[in-house]
Amino acid sequence: xxxxxxxxxxLKRQFAEHAxxxxxxxxxxxxxxxxxxxxxxxxxxFQALKQAVASIIGLIERDVLSSIYAKHxxxxxxxRP
Numbered sequence: 001x002x003x004x005x006x007x008x009x010x011l012k013r014q015f016a017e018h019a020x021x022x023x024x025x026x027x028x029x030x031x032x033x034x035x036x037x038x039x040x041x042x043x044x045x046f047q048a049l050k051q052a053v054a055s056i057i058g059l060i061e062r063d064v065l066s067s068i069y070a071k072h073x074x075x076x077x078x079x080r081p
Contacts, residue, residue: 016072023064027057 030053037046069076 013072016068016075020065020068020075023060023068027060030057 034050034053037049041049065076
């Protein structure tokens with residue numbers, strides 16, 4: 001998404017690390033929201049939240065992290081190809 005939004009963006013390494021860290025933290029926080037919400041919400045509302053969170057995490061993975069890893073593959077701790 002970064003490259004789609006601003007043309008071909010040359011991500012500087014320091015910014016790439018910063019962006020990756022924030023994106024991963026957002027995923028972690030959203031996951032924690034699901035853990036907390038599961039026992040506190042009625043099942044239909046929780047399922048809707050779960051779908052929304054899954055969509056958001058997917059967007060972060062696809063549009064933010066993949067752009068970072070395309071330019072700085074060594075920042076991907078999972079070592080994806």
